[in-house]
Amino acid sequence: MTPSTRGGQPMRPRVRHLGLALALVLAGCTALFGGQPAPTPTMRSNSLYAAQATAAPAAPAAPDIRTAAQRVSPAVVQITNQQEVTTGQFRQPIPETAGIGSGVIYDPSGLILTNNHVIQGASAIVVALPDGRTFQGRLLGADPQTDLAVVKVDASGLPVAALGDSNSLAVGDWVVAIGNALALSGGPTVTAGIVSALNRAVQSPPPESTTATPGPGGGQAAGPYLFDLIQTDAPINPGNSGGPLTDLQGNVVGINTLIAVSTPSGTPVEGIGFATSINVAKNIADQLVATGHAVHAYLGIEYVPLNPALAARLGAPSQRGAYITGVDAASPAARAGLQQGDVILAINGQQIQNESDLARIINQFRPGDTITLTVQRDGQRLSLQATLAQQPGT
Incomplete structure (x- = not known):
């Protein structure tokens, strides 16, 4: 059975922050922490008809990383x-x-x-x-x-990068990762790859450690779940943390944050990195500049994400949604009338389809916003209103 969690994510691959420890820099920077195709000739024969050779598909133009x-x-x-x-x-x-x-x-x-x-x-x-x-x-x-x-920094004449729109990205788009990989001298390192996936949700390692097993199942306490992540196969290395992920026009579409290093069983993983989408980063940055901190919305439930097998085991009335296993006392959820055993099917019409949807959707709102929850209870569908509060500790 999937363990109960506020974040709602099952066990994730081991992930690593991309910062670089100086002691290991000194030890060798070991990381902890196209042209136009030629025209096709017309083939002639002695028959009454001339045959046109089939043109080979044009090779795709190489991406312009330099720009x-x-x-x-x-x-x-x-x-x-x-x-x-x-x-x-x-x-x-x-x-x-x-x-x-x-x-x-x-x-x-x-x-x-x-x-x-x-x-x-x-x-x-x-x-x-x-x-x-x-x-x-x-x-x-x-x-x-x-x-x-x-x-x-207090300085003038600074170079500035343009912030783009991460919502414009599509899987398969080329992206460029730039950062101070391994703290090498001579300027930032530039690598390139594609957008492998969008809207990923991954639990980060604990801040006091460079590696951790994400997920709610025991072991070392991990960090918070990060949402709306851009997954990329662009090589990202220690020292890249905080550096930009850009599109080919040089617009920043993400902030490089994590790399996956192994599965929970220890099998090495390659070519999986994650960047926080720039649309999320812009919102948080505006709050940090204005007030020094960012606030996050809070509903106040514990739940497990449903799938068909789990729904059958629990006897849940739906095969998709968030099955509530607990409601925090005096929380927005409690005031809205949510109960243990309810299944949240949608929030403001956005369906709960996978493991991270509920928390991701809640993150779209601010404290004080009122949301409409579509809930299934004892075979009946209900519509409940909840006014979100500020998440404790934010």
């Missing part, structure tokens, strides 16, 4: 996370590099998008541009729930 790289790379920065450690006989605090990641300048005032895990715990943030300039960064705000943060 995206040239437009965006100057705005991709290296972020060094410095933390104070006490050492020596008198236990004096000294700064030490705890990790190195990436970020992207998205506003001429010096605003930089990156990952929360890149700057988490930093006592000082050092931002280095590809042109050689270095600045002290100031953290404006961070959101562990989406693993995003905004850092500001």
Whole structure:
């Protein structure tokens, strides 16, 4: 049986943040943490008819990676996370590099998008541009729930990357990943691949560790579920955390966040990376700049995502939806009249079809928004109204 969870996701592949620990940099950067086709000739014969040879399909034009790289790379920065450690006989605090990641300048005032895990715990943030300039960064705000943060540098004449629209992406589109892979000198690393999938939901590793087994089943506590992720096979390496994923025109469509390293059983995985969609990142960044924090909506239920086999085992009245296993006291769900054993079929007309739909849909709303839940209870279909609250801890 699928274990009960607030996030509603079953066990996921092991995933890894993309930051880079300095100790391992020094040890060798080992990662923890076309033209036109020729015209086809007409074939002639001695018969009364001339036969036209079938033209071979034209080879697809190679993607123009250079344009995206040239437009965006100057705005991709290296972020060094410095933390104070006490050492020596008198236990004096000294700064030490705890990790190195990436970020992207998205506003001429010096605003930089990156990952929360890149700057988490930093006592000082050092931002280095590809042109050689270095600045002290100031953290404006961070959101562990989406693993995003905004850092500001006070400087002028900064290169800026354009933010695109991740909703315009389709599976199979070419994308370009740019970041400070392995903290190599000489500027950002550029790799390319395709959009392998959209709207992925993956549970992130815990912030204190570089690897974790996602999912609600025991073991080391993992981080929050991340939603609306872009899956790509563009090579993404340690040090890329916080760097941009762009389309071929150089518009930022995502923030590189995670790579999958193995299945839950330990089988190695290759070619699976995840970026937070830029539409999610823009919303969170606006909140962080304005208030220093981001808020998230809260319904207040525990549930298991249904599939036909689980529905038959539970005796649930529907084969798709979210089967409620618990309702938090005094929560929006409780006030709306939701009960254990109810099956949520849809929210505002959006059907609950898979494991991540309910939490993903809730994430589209803000605290104070009222939603309509389509619920099945004892064979009857009900329509309930719930006013969402602010998620505790956000």
